[in-house]
Every structure is written in C-alpha cells, then in structure tokens.
Amino acid sequence: MTRQDAGPRTGPGRAPERRRDRTARGRQRSAYPYALYLPAAVVYVVIFGVPTVMAFYFALTRWTLFDSEFVGLQNFRDFFAEQNLRIGFTNTLVYAVVTSGLKVVLGLLLGVLLTSRLRLRGFLRSVVFFPVLVSTVAVGFTFTALLRPDTGLVNRALALVGVDGPDWLGDATTALLSVAIVDVWKGVGIATVIYIAGILSIPQEYYQAVAVDGGGAWHRFRHVTMPLSWPATYSVIILSFIGGLRSFDLIWTMTRGGPGFTSDTIASIIYKQYQAGFFGLSTAGNVILFVVVTAIVVPLNWFLGRRQATP
Amino acid sequence: MKTSHRMLAAALAVALTSCGSGSEPAADDGTTTLSFLVDNSPASLDTAKALTDAFMQANPNITIETETRPGGSEGDNIVKTRLSTGDMSDVFWYNSGSLLQALNPAQTLVDLTGDPVLANVQEDFLNVVSQGGKAYGVPAGSAMGGGILYNRKVYERLGLQTPKTWAEFMANNDKIKAAGITPVIATFRETWTSQLFVLGDFYNVQAAAPTFAQDYTANKAKFATTPAARGGFEHLAEVHAKGHLNEGFGSATVDQGMKLLVEGKGAHYPMLSAQLPPMVSETPQAATDIGFFGIPGNDPAKHGATIWEPGALYIPKNTENLETAKKFLAFVATPAAADAITKAVQPAGPYRIKDATLPDDAIQAAKDLQTYIDDGATAPALEFLSPVKGPSLEQITVAVGSGLTPPAEGAAQYDQDVEKQARQLGLAGW
Numbered sequence: 001m002t003r004q005d006a007g008p009r010t011g012p013g014r015a016p017e018r019r020r021d022r023t024a025r026g027r028q029r030s031a032y033p034y035a036l037y038l039p040a041a042v043v044y045v046v047i048f049g050v051p052t053v054m055a056f057y058f059a060l061t062r063w064t065l066f067d068s069e070f071v072g073l074q075n076f077r078d079f080f081a082e083q084n085l086r087i088g089f090t091n092t093l094v095y096a097v098v099t100s101g102l103k104v105v106l107g108l109l110l111g112v113l114l115t116s117r118l119r120l121r122g123f124l125r126s127v128v129f130f131p132v133l134v135s136t137v138a139v140g141f142t143f144t145a146l147l148r149p150d151t152g153l154v155n156r157a158l159a160l161v162g163v164d165g166p167d168w169l170g171d172a173t174t175a176l177l178s179v180a181i182v183d184v185w186k187g188v189g190i191a192t193v194i195y196i197a198g199i200l201s202i203p204q205e206y207y208q209a210v211a212v213d214g215g216g217a218w219h220r221f222r223h224v225t226m227p228l229s230w231p232a233t234y235s236v237i238i239l240s241f242i243g244g245l246r247s248f249d250l251i252w253t254m255t256r257g258g259p260g261f262t263s264d265t266i267a268s269i270i271y272k273q274y275q276a277g278f279f280g281l282s283t284a285g286n287v288i289l290f291v292v293v294t295a296i297v298v299p300l301n302w303f304l305g306r307r308q309a310t311p
Numbered sequence: 312m313k314t315s316h317r318m319l320a321a322a323l324a325v326a327l328t329s330c331g332s333g334s335e336p337a338a339d340d341g342t343t344t345l346s347f348l349v350d351n352s353p354a355s356l357d358t359a360k361a362l363t364d365a366f367m368q369a370n371p372n373i374t375i376e377t378e379t380r381p382g383g384s385e386g387d388n389i390v391k392t393r394l395s396t397g398d399m400s401d402v403f404w405y406n407s408g409s410l411l412q413a414l415n416p417a418q419t420l421v422d423l424t425g426d427p428v429l430a431n432v433q434e435d436f437l438n439v440v441s442q443g444g445k446a447y448g449v450p451a452g453s454a455m456g457g458g459i460l461y462n463r464k465v466y467e468r469l470g471l472q473t474p475k476t477w478a479e480f481m482a483n484n485d486k487i488k489a490a491g492i493t494p495v496i497a498t499f500r501e502t503w504t505s506q507l508f509v510l511g512d513f514y515n516v517q518a519a520a521p522t523f524a525q526d527y528t529a530n531k532a533k534f535a536t537t538p539a540a541r542g543g544f545e546h547l548a549e550v551h552a553k554g555h556l557n558e559g560f561g562s563a564t565v566d567q568g569m570k571l572l573v574e575g576k577g578a579h580y581p582m583l584s585a586q587l588p589p590m591v592s593e594t595p596q597a598a599t600d601i602g603f604f605g606i607p608g609n610d611p612a613k614h615g616a617t618i619w620e621p622g623a624l625y626i627p628k629n630t631e632n633l634e635t636a637k638k639f640l641a642f643v644a645t646p647a648a649a650d651a652i653t654k655a656v657q658p659a660g661p662y663r664i665k666d667a668t669l670p671d672d673a674i675q676a677a678k679d680l681q682t683y684i685d686d687g688a689t690a691p692a693l694e695f696l697s698p699v700k701g702p703s704l705e706q707i708t709v710a711v712g713s714g715l716t717p718p719a720e721g722a723a724q725y726d727q728d729v730e731k732q733a734r735q736l737g738l739a740g741w
Contacts, residue, residue, distance in 0.1 A: 062737060065395040066415045069737065078731050083724050084706075149559035170499065170561020172715055259499055259561050260710025275384035276702030277391065277413055278735045 059287045063280035075284035082269060084261035092265040095180050095251075096244025102184045103191040103240045104233060110188065111195025111232075112225060125196070129189035136186065140253025143182045144169060172262040175255050179263060183250050187243065191236045198232025199225055234304045241300065245293050266292070343635045344374045346400035348393075350386050351379040353589045354656055355404065358452045361655035366642050373635055383503070384702070387413075394419045399627035401636045404451050406622045407439040408695035411447070413736065420447045421626040421633065428637050431644040436663040439620045439695045448623030449644040453658035455585040455619045456680040457511040457692060458605040463675070465492055465578045466602075473604045475611040477546065480579075484555050487578045495550050496577040497560040497712060498568035502705035505712050507581035508550070508606065509543035509704065514615040514690040515608030516540050524696035530733065530740045535722040542608070544711050544718035544725075551714050561713060573597045581606065583619060584676045588657040591674065598657065603676035605683060615688030616680065620695050621663060698736065701728030 059075055061068040079085070114125050131139065146153045147168040155165035168178040206224045215223070248267035251257065257264035257272070266289050273282035349359040356379065363375040378400055380389045387410065393399040394414060405411065414420065423429055424445045429437065432449055440448035459480075466473070469490055474480035484494035498504045516523050519539035526532035534540045550556060557563065557577055569586055571577035573594050590597035605616030624643055626636045642648055649667035652658070658669060660680045669681055683689050694700050704725055711721035733741035 062735060064413070064415065065391050066418060074734070078734065081727070081731075083727060084703075144562075147562075149562060167559045167561050170559060170563075172713065256502065258502060258706065258709055259713050260715045261706055262710075262715065272702065272706075275388065276732070276735075277384075277387060278702075278732075281731075281735060 059284040061280045075281045088264045088266045088269045098180045099183045099244045100240035106188045107191025107195050110192040115199045131186045132189040136249045176263040179254050194232045198229040202228045342372045348378045348400040348403040350382040357656045361651045365651035397629040401630045401632050409698045409700045412698040416442050416447045428641045431665050433663045440623045448625045449640045450621045450663035452621045454660040455583050457617050460580045460582045463602045474607045475614040477607045480607045493557040493577040494555040496568045496580040497556045498563040499709045500562045500564050505708040508547040511606045511617045512543035513693045514617045517690045518613040528697040533726045541722045544722045547712045548718040585659040598674040603679040616683040618689045703728040
C-alpha cells in the first residue's frame with residue numbers, strides 16, 4: 001500500500017531502461033490525440049461498460065422492470081437450486097467439447113484438402129464457407145424441417161437404405177448431438193478458413209525437406225502440416241470453445257432446451273428465467289456464466305498460448 | 312402527403328425523445344387516432360379487426376391503428392417493457408388472471424372500477440381482471456375450454472361413448488388403438504401444449520380438494536402431496552407408458568396435431584377449444600366433427616370441465632386519449648361487439664358479456680362447453696384463481712409425458728419451480 005515500496009527500484013539496473021521503453025511506446029501510441037478515441041470510448045462505456053456494471057448490481061435484486069428490491073445473494077441461491085442446472089452445465093461442456101473437437105478435425109482435413117492442387121478449388125472453398133454466411137436462426141429452422149421424423153429429408157434418405165431414423169430433435173438421446181452436428185456444419189467454414197491461412201503460411205522448404213528425405217503424403221501431414229499449423233488450431237479451439245459455451249441461438253431455435261430439459265445449456269436456462277420475467281434471477285445467471293466462461297477460457301488460453309510460444 | 316408528414320414528425324419525435332407516448336395527438340380535423348396492441352395469433356388478429364372495424368363504422372371520427380406483438384412469454388416481456396417505459400399503446404389486449412397480476416396493474420393501468428365501461432361485463436369475469444378489489448379490463452373474445460378435443464366420427468364408427476371417468480377414457484383408448492387410430496395426440500415441439508393434462512385437470516382437483524387454490528397460493532398445499540393435483544402428472548405419464556401417443560410426438564407441432572385430429576388419424580387431443588375456430592375456414596368439418604369433453608376424473612358423478620377465461624382489453628396510465636379509449640372498451644363490452652366477433656371468428660366458448668349468446672351455428676366444441684356451463688359443472692383454470700404459476704411447467708410436463716421423469720418427481724419439480732416464481736413475485740408466505 002505504501003509508495004516506498006518503489007524505493008529500491010531507483011537504483012541502477014533494468015528498471016530505468018524499462019521506463020524508457022514505456023515512454024517510447026507511450027509516445028508512439030499518442031500519434032493520435034486522445035480526443036479521437038473519445039467517441040469510441042463513450043459508445044463502449046455507455047452501451048457495454050455501464051450495463052455490465054449495472055448487471056452486477058441487478059443480479060442482487062428482485063427486479064420486475066417496474067421496481068427492484070435488494071435481496072442479497074438470494075438470486076444466486078435460487079439459480080444454483082435450479083433443478084436442470086446440472087444437466088445444463090454438463091450439456092454446455094459436452095456441446096462445447098464436441099463442436100470444437102469436430103471443428104478442429106474437420107477444419108484441418110478440409111484445410112489440407114482445399115490447399116492441395118484441386119480442380120474447382122475456389123468453388124469448393126466457397127461451398128465450405130457458405131453456411132457461415134447464413135443466419136443461425138434460418139439454419140435452425142431449415143434443419144428442424146430436415147430432421148422431422150416422418151416428412152424430413154434426412155429420415156426419408158435413411159429410409160431408402162432401409163434405416164429407420166429416430167425422431168432426431170424430439171428424442172432425449174439424440175437432441176443435443178443433432179444440434180451439435182448442425183452447429184459443426186454451420187461453423188466448420190470458419191475453422192477451415194483459419195486452417196487454410198495457417199497451412200499456406202508454412203514455408204515450402206519444410207515440404208521439400210520431407211520430399212528429400214523420401215517422406216510421403218502422410219509424413220508431410222503428420223510432421224509438417226499438423227505441428228506447424230498449431231497457431232491455427234489454437235485459434236480454432238479458443239473461438240469454437242467460447243462459442244460452444246455461449247451456445248444459445250441454434251439450440252433455442254431447434255429444441256428450446258427440450259425435450260423436457262435434456263438439451264438445456266446454461267444460456268438457455270438463463271433465457272428461460274428472463275422469459276418468465278425473473279430479470280434479477282436471469283442477470284444473476286449471466287454473472288455466473290461470465291465467471292464460468294472466464295474460469296475455463298483464461299487457463300485454456302494461457303495453456304494453449306504457452307504451447308504456441310514454444311512450438 | 313399531409314398524413315405522411317405527420318407520421319414522419321411523429322416518428323422523429325419518438326426517435327428523439329426515445330420514449331414517445333405511442334399515441335398520436337388529435338389531428339386538426341377532429342379525428343382521433345387510437346393505437347391498439349394485440350398479439351399476432353390469427354384468432355386475435357381477426358377478432359381485433361372485427362372489433363375495430365365495427366367500432367370505426369359507428370364512430371367515423373375515430374381511427375384505430377392496430378399494432379401486433381408476438382405471443383407467449385416474448386410478448387409478455389414486450390408488454391412489460393412498454394408499460395414500464397410509458398410507451399404502451401392507448402389500448403392493449405392481454406391475458407387475464409395470473410399474467411395480469413405480473414403487470415403491476417395498480418401502478419400501470421387505468422382503474423375502471425365502477426366505470427360505466429364495465430356495466431355489461433359478467434360479474435364472474437371481473438374477478439380475473441382485478442387486483443386488490445379494483446377492476447382493470449373488459450373481456451375480449453370468448454372463453455374457451457381446456458380439455459379433450461375428440462373426433463366424433465371416430466367415436467361414432469367405433470360405437471364409443473364420451474368418458475366420464477379416467478378408466479373409461481383409457482378403455483376407449485385401447486379400443487381406438489385396436490382400430491389402428493392414434494388414441495392420444497401430443498405435440499411436444501410446442502411445449503405449452505403438454506400442460507393440458509395437468510392444467511385442464513383442475514376441475515377434478517377442485518372437486519376433490521375445494522380449498523386447493525387458496526392453500527396453494529398461501530404455500531400450504533403442494534402438487535406433489537395432494538393426490539388429486541398429482542393426478543394430472545400421473546395421467547400424462549400413463550398415456551405415454553401405454554404407447555397411446557402419435558409417432559414423432561416429440562417434434563410435432565400444434566398445426567400437425569390439429570390436422571391429425573380433424574382428419575380422424577387421431578382420436579383425442581388434450582387442447583384448448585380456441586384452436587378450432589381458425590381451422591374452420593380450410594377444413595369445415597372441424598366445426599362439426601370435433602367435440603369437447605372435460606378431462607375425466609375418478610368420480611363419474613363429479614364430471615366437469617376446466618375453463619380458460621378470455622383475455623381482456625386494458626388502458627395504460629400513459630394514454631393521452633383516455634376518453635376515446637374508454638369509449639372503445641365500452642363498445643367491446645356490448646352484445647353488438649360480440650356479434651361482430653362471431654361474424655369474423657367462430658367463438659370457442661361462451662362470451663363473458665351480459666346478453667351475448669352463442670350463435671346457433673356455433674362449432675360443436677363450443678356447444679359442448681356451453682352444456683357444461685349450463686350444468687354448472689365448470690371451474691376456471693388454476694391460473695385464474697391464483698397468481699402462482701411456475702414458468703417451467705411446460706418443460707416438466709414434456710419430460711413426464713415423454714417418460715423421462717416419473718410423475719411424482721415431476722410434480723415435486725413443479726412445486727420447486729412454483730416456489731421460485733412466488734419468491735420472484737415477492738408473494739407473502741413463501
């Protein structure tokens with residue numbers, strides 16, 4: 001707490017150097033007058049900063065929009081007592097792991113495929129990326145129709161080969177995985193693009209070296225492409241894992257957390273509290289989600305980032 | 312051009328103040344414009360159109376502009392938000408009963424107690440639009456029955472009688488299944504439809520435990536520990552366990568369910584009778600072939616039906632056209648308005664306006680419901696007697712009705728859900 005702590009630093013050593021560094025960087029940063037940052041800062045503070053801080057207060061109130069009453073930690077107790085919360089946490093994790101895992105595997109394979117010499121390469125790249133451009137809600141509705149048990153295209157196609165397809169979204173055992181697979185279909189384009197960029201940035205010399213050593217396609221993939229596209233893998237995992245943890249729109253349009261509570265995620269549980277008009281409670285849920293996502297992603301980021309630094 | 316200028320100015324004003332009143336000021340030429348917010352279901356839209364057309368014809372200097380909002384809990388939040396920001400339309404249509412209580416009416420709505428506007432409204436109805444002894448709304452449209460819609464052609468062909476007890480109902484289901492017809496239709500894709508076996512069973516609950524509603528509101532009676540109240544959950548589970556549901560019930564929608572019923576591919580559909588009138592124009596047999604009976608209980612002597620009261624029109628405190636709005640509400644509460652509605656939408660049950668009667672060509676389900684009312688064998692659904700209603704009931708009933716949760720556990724889960732809601736509402740005794 002006391003300022004004297006900084007005392008020993010005044011002696012000779014590296015500190016003054018660092019300070020010089022810092023001032024040099026500071027001068028660089030002020031190439032633009034700070035006033036130019038002001039509009040963006042105001043917008044950020046007003047529509048992000050202020051509500052975020054307010055959320056931490058309203059999470060502690062019973063809030064009906066008409067009035068709010070301070071209730072301490074009651075909302076957090078109620079949220080943790082939510083009967084489907086355990087299912088929600090499990091589902092959220094399963095969903096995040098399944099979708100990010102599949103996106104890494106499929107994204108890498110597609111990335112390799114689409115950087116090889118292929119006829120129609122440009123066209124195929126567009127095809128893979130196309131689902132990313134479609135609105136998630138539209139994808140949800142489309143696949144809901146495709147996955148219908150009696151009239152849906154998927155089950156009709158399965159019937160042609162003699163398979164009696166299940167009620168994909170109406171059956172408790174298949175609902176969450178069906179949504180996860182649609183999520184992968186929609187999101188694998190981004191992963192592929194990241195991998196394409198990553199693979200293209202690998203210097204050709206490595207491949208030539210493998211060729212000189214007599215390695216085949218598998219060696220090229222296993223010992224050059226895979227390790228050297230690690231930065232891409234890192235980005236894909238982080239992006240899709242955070243996306244998976246916050247997953248809501250697709251699940252909501254396709255199953256609404258159903259049947260029953262079997263495909264509920266934390267986000268859909270929170271949304272249901274909001275729908276029911278329990279605004280304080282749902283804000284408390286969001287605060288919890290914020291903490292959980294931070295608690296998972298910060299260590300993951302640190303771990304993956306460390307690996308990236310020492311490839 | 313003049314109007315569009317005015318609209319532009321109004322739009323600008325709204326944009327600038329960011330919380331416009333939602334009502335336009337009276338124009339120079341003596342006409343008043345009233346804004347009117349309704350939900351976007353076809354039945355509501357048709358009813359609203361019939362009411363506003365008839366009213367504007369009688370009052371040429373008043374224009375009513377109808378706005379729409381989504382239904383369900385999304386719509387609830389729109390109504391709450393607009394009320395709390397003072398941005399509500401001059402008149403709006405909203406549920407009566409427990410949902411109204413959540414709007415904080417004393418603070419947000421115009422009190423109509425003792426106003427001549429309510430002169431034609433049936434006394435019973437006033438209970439469901441009141442809070443703290445003050446009444447706030449006039450009934451819009453007709454009441455409806457919540458019970459079993461059944462295909463009378465199927466009953467005729469198989470020589471069945473409408474059941475008075477649950478055992479008879481299940482016996483009918485066995486015969487229907489043997490004839491290759493789906494006995495009970497379930498449409499769990501739209502989760503609210505799964506609640507009917509529980510909510511529509513309230514007549515039987517009240518018959519067995521007459522003080523259940525009060526005790527339940529006061530946190531003294533529970534679904535899990537009251538055998539009659541648990542019955543709804545048990546019925547739901549039994550129908551699934553016996554394999555009486557249609558294939559793909561987990562992802563079927565209401566439209567698909569109604570179609571199965573009207574086409575005679577399914578015999579019973581636990582549903583609200585209000586689903587029928589919109590079907591009549593495309594499938595006229597929906598009016599004649601589909602009947603209604605209350606969910607059967609255990610005692611044949613005490614058979615009856617559960618009724619859902621119609622929603623109501625309310626005036627928010629922020630309106631600038633109070634007199635005109637009252638004039639509109641007074642018109643809605645007349646037999647003439649009921650006739651205007653009947654011409655546009657077949658009533659799904661009786662009106663709640665004095666001297667307004669069902670037409671002779673009313674749909675069969677409405678006539679069946681009227682018989683229950685004439686016999687005095689009806690009870691309002693629990694949500695009209697108690698502000699307590701847990702938001703997760705529909706997920707719990709889907710889980711019970713799909714065999715994922717045992718009925719006793721489902722009832723206990725619902726009690727827990729209700730407790731949370733009561734605490735969030737700040738009710739006394741929870």
